[in-house]
Amino acid sequence: MARGKLRIYLGAAPGVGKTYAMLSEAHRRVERGTDCVVALVEHHGRPRTEVMLHGLEQIQRRAIDYRGGAFTEMDVDAVLERRPAVALVDELAHTNVPGARNTKRWQDVEELLAAGIDVVSTVNIQHLESLGDVVESITGVRQRETVPDEVVRRADQIELVDMSPQALRRRMAHGNVYQSDKVDAALSNYFRPGNLTALRELALLWVADRVDEYLQQYRGEHGIQSTWQARERIVVGLTGGPEGRTLIRRAARMAAKGSGSEILAVYVARSDGLTSASPKELTVQRTLVEDLGGSFHHVIGDDIPSSLLAFARGVNATQIVLGSSRRKAWQYILGPGVGQTVARDSGPDLDVHIVTHEEVAKGRGLPVARGARLGRARIVWGWAAGVLGPALLTVLLTNVEADLGLANDMLLFLTLTVAAALIGGLLPALASAAFGSFLLNYFFTPPVHQVTIADPKNIVAIVIFVLVAVSVASVVDVAARRTHQAARLRAESEILSFLAGSVLRGETSLDALLERVRETFAMESVALLERAGDMEPWTRAGSVGPRPVGRPEDADVDMPVGDHMALALSGRVLPAEDRRVLGAFAAQAAVVLDRRRLVGEAEEARKLAEGNRIRTALLAAVSHDLRTPLASIKAAVSSLRSEDVAWSDEDRAELLEGIEAGADRLDHLVGNLLDMSRLQTGTVTPLIREIDLDEVVPMALGGVPEDSVVLDIPETLPMVEVDPGLLERAVANVVENAVKYSPPGRSVTVAASGLAERVEIRVTDRGPGVPDAAKDRIFAPFQRYGDAPRGAGVGLGLAVARGFAEAMGGTLAAEDTPGGGLTMVLTVRAAPGPGRAPTDHAAQATHAVQATNAPS
16 A cells, blocks of 8 residues: 655744645645545634535534543544545644544654555644754743654655744634734744744745755765756865955855755765865864854775766756966976866856966975874985995996996985985984995005095095985085974974964963963863962862862972962973963963952952942932821821811821821831841841742732732643742732833733743833833833833832842843733743643643744
C-alpha cells in the first residue's frame, strides 16, 4: 500500500488564515470529485471559519473523560474505517488528552499516512521543536506543544500562509480572531508588531530553506550541473593570506545589496598537507565571515581552480569573489594563476569578481616557524651535507677515470658547502669549507696525497674557495637570525597590539588578562601579588592556573610593578628577551586592577549620590507632603476642642472623617517612605511561598472605591511563588496609581494570565498614558509624571512596587494600552509541580488560554 501524501499549511502566528485556507482547499477537492472528509478542525468560534465547514463531511470526534472533565479528540479508528482519499487534520502540534490513541496529533497523522490516506494539516512556525528557544527569546513564551522538524520537513507540500503584522492586528482588533474582551490583552502581549515581524521572518526563512532543499534534490535527480540563479550565493576563495579579510568584506557588501544573499567562504587545501596558509589568519577569517552571517568551508583538492569551481557549482553559487594574484611578474611563466583559470572555466552561469588589495604582486613568501631559526632536522641534514657530502664526493671523483680538473672539482665541493649553508647554517658550512679544502689539497692538488701545494695558483684557488664558502654560510646565518628576530618582533607587536586594544575597549577582566599571560608564555600558573607596605605580607589580587605562588620569591619568574605589586609566574624560567613583553603585561595587569577598583569606588560614589538625592527628596517630602495631612488633622482637632463653637453632630462627624482621612493618608505616605528605605538599604527579605492570586489580589484593592476596579483572575491559573505581603503592597500601589489617573466613569481592569513559567498581572487604565521616553522614569523614587498635584503623593508608589516585584524575582514594566491609557505588567514566577499539569492540559484541550496567552 502506497503511503499517503502530507500537505501542510504553515503560518507565522495564529489568525493568519491557515485553517481557512485548508478548508478552501477541501471545497476545491470536493468539487473535483475527491473523497475528502474533516477528521478534526478547530474553528475557535470564528464565524467565517465555521461557515467553511458547511458542505464538508465531518468525522465524529471521540469523547474522553479526564479528571472529571469531558474532552474530544480525533477518532483515528473512525477515520481509518471510513478510509477517505483525503482527511483534514487541524493543529498538527496538538497534544492529545491522556487516554487518547497517541500522545501527539502528528502521531495520529502518521497512522493515517501509513494507511494510504492523504492528509492536509496546519501548524505555526513557533511549534517547530528546533525553534522553541528562538521563539521564547522573541515572545517570552515557551511553547509547550511542539512537533519535530523532521515531521514537517517530510511533508510532500508545504504552503506558507502569510499576512503582514499590521493586517493581522487589524483582524484581531475587528474581533475576527479572538473575542472582544481578549483582544486588548492579546494585542499588547503576544501579538505585538515586533513579535509578529520576527515570527514572520522565521517562517519565511524556514520555508526558503525548505524550497532550497527541494531545488537541490531536483537538480541532483536530473543531473543538472549548471547554476540556477534562484538565490544569490557568493563564494569567497581564500588562500590563507592577509587579503582574505578584504575579500570577505567585499563579498558582504555585495550580499547586502540583495535580500536573502548568502556568503560561503572556502579554503582549498592540498591533499598532501603542504600549505603556505597561516592557521591563525584562517581562524581570524573564519570568525569574520561568521560574524557577517556567512559560513566557512574547508575543501581538499590538488587542483585548486577545479576544486573551487566544483564547490561553487555544488552549492548552486551565482558569484565567486577572488583576490588579485600575489604573484610577482616573473612567476606568471609558471602558469596563468588561479584567478584567470577560474574566470576562464567558470562558464556563463558563474560571475567571477577579481578584487584588488594591498598584497597584489608582493609575492607569497615562505612560512617561517616562529620561535626557531632553522630547526633540529635542518641542522642535522646540514652537517650531513657538510661532512658526509665531501667525503662521498671524494670517493666518487677518485674512482672516475676522467680528470675533470681542479677548477671543476672546486666547484663541486663549493656546491656542497653552499648546500650545507642553506640547510644547516653557519657551523656546518664552515666545517664543510675546512673539510673540503683539506680533501682538495690532499687528493686533487699536486702533489697528491700530500698536504703541501706545489703551484701557488692552486693556493689562491683554495683560499678563494674557503672565503666563498665562509661568506655564503655567514649570509645564510644572518638571514636566519633576521628572520627569527622579525618573527619575534611580529609576535611582540601582536601581543602589544592586543594589550593596547584591550585598553581601548575598556576590558576590565583581570582573570582573562592573567590567562592570556599564562598561554603566551606557556606557564603553569600566574598570580598578581600586592601588599600594603614593605613589611606587610603579600596577598593575591588575582590568579589563574593550579597552585599559584603566594610570594614573588617562590616564583620561577617575577616582574615587579611599582613598589608593592608583582606579577609572579610558575612553570619555567623565561629568557631575558621575553621580560620586555612580560613587563607590558604586568603594567596592564596593574591598570586593570586599578580600573576595577575605581569602578567599584565609582559605584559606591553613585550609591552615595543616589542616597543623598533621596535624602534631599525625603526632606522636601517631609517639609510639604507630610505636613499637609498633619495640618488638616491639627486644624480638625483644634476645631473640635474649641469651646467657643457648638458643633452639630453632622459637623462633628465631618471633622472626624477629615481626621481619619488625613491619618490614613499620613500612614500611607509613611509606609511608602519606610518601604523605600528598606529597599535602599537592602533589608527586604521576601518569604516566598506558593499561593493563589485570588487570595492576594482582592485584598490589595481595599484602598480604592469598589466600583473603580474590574477584577478578572481565571480559576485555571497556576499558583505563584511570591511573598504575599510584598505582592499585596505592590499590586495596591499600582492599582492606586491607575485609579488616580483614570478618567471619571472608566474602571481600571486588573487581569491575570499565564505565560510559560510566569504569571502576569496586568493593571489597565484609560488615562492620558505616558510617552515611551518617560516609561522608565516613572519608576524612579520621588518622581511624579505630568501635572500631578503636590498633594497626590511623594512619588514613591511605583518605585516601591517595582522594588518589591524585583525582590520576589519578578518584574514590573509599563506598556501602552491599545486605544489609549497605560498598562502596568507585573510578572511573577509560577509555582512548579505536578499540580499545574492538569489545569494547563485542560486549558489547552479546550483552547481557553489562546485568547490571553500565546496561542498553542
